[in-house]
Amino acid sequence: ALVSGGLGGTTSFGQFDGADLVAALGSAHHSSSHAHSRGPPEPPKDRSTLATMRVIRRNLVYAVGMPPNIATEENLRKPEYFGQYGKISKIVINRNHNPGDPRRASASAYVTFAHKEDTLACILALDGFYHDGRNVRASYGTSKYCSAFIKNVRCNNPDCTYLHHMGDAEDTFTKQEIQAGYVTSGRDVLARQQQIMAQQAAAVFGAGVGGGNNRRKV
Numbered sequence: 419a420l421v422s423g424g425l426g427g428t429t430s431f432g433q434f435d436g437a438d439l440v441a442a443l444g445s446a447h448h449s450s451s452h453a454h455s456r457g458p459p460e461p462p463k464d465r466s467t468l469a470t471m472r473v474i475r476r477n478l479v480y481a482v483g484m485p486p487n488i489a490t491e492e493n494l495r496k497p498e499y500f501g502q503y504g505k506i507s508k509i510v511i512n513r514n515h516n517p518g519d520p521r522r523a524s525a526s527a528y529v530t531f532a533h534k535e536d537t538l539a540c541i542l543a544l545d546g547f548y549h550d551g552r553n554v555r556a557s558y559g560t561s562k563y564c565s566a567f568i569k570n571v572r573c574n575n576p577d578c579t580y581l582h583h584m585g586d587a588e589d590t591f592t593k594q595e596i597q598a599g600y601v602t603s604g605r606d607v608l609a610r611q612q613q614i615m616a617q618q619a620a621a622v623f624g625a626g627v628g629g630g631n632n633r634r635k636v
Contacts, residue, residue, distance in 0.1 A: 459584050471590055479529040483555055564580035567581065
């Protein structure tokens with residue numbers, strides 16, 4: 419059975435309405451989109467350094483610890499599950515079978531959303547949520563650079579899912595940092611965006627106060 423969500427007391431696949439938090443961060447997303455409009459950075463002269471780098475994909479949720487009985491694409495697309503957070507572009511499911519103890523069997527899924535805001539809402543609501551006694555963890559998915567891109571040659575695999583262009587600097591981390599887990603957490607992203615908003619508000623407030631003082635001096 420699904421556990422009741424925190425906000426609104428409705429039954430959902432998640433512990434609260436993450437979309438409310440994302441909506442409150444609208445200005446942070448807006449300012450971030452301006453930064454992204456400048457385009458990706460240029461590759462480094464020594465591309466071999468990219469082999470140890472990973473890039474966070476802001477439209478990809480990586481969820482682990484789900485019970486295998488719900489882990490089908492048809493199920494996970496339903497509004498009772500990931501479908502409640504927004505339009506889904508793609509789902510890839512992995513099952514971890516444990517013959518010794520079926521109770522330890524679990525499933526993981528890569529869920530690609532059409533919109534980044536929906537991805538963050540899903541992660542914030544789902545990470546740490548208990549479903550059928552299982553602790554589901556959710557974070558941003560990551561990608562590595564294609565070996566062809568690293569070698570600066572053409573990739574001949576039309577189905578290659580690795581990166582063929584530079585990721586944004588703010589989304590790029592070493593493999594060790596990704597494995598540490600803190601950079602892909604939705605809560606960490608939320609905290610960074612709140613910090614950005616606070617800095618922006620302080621700058622505006624400071625300018626306003628300064629302007630006011632100037633007017634009084636005149």
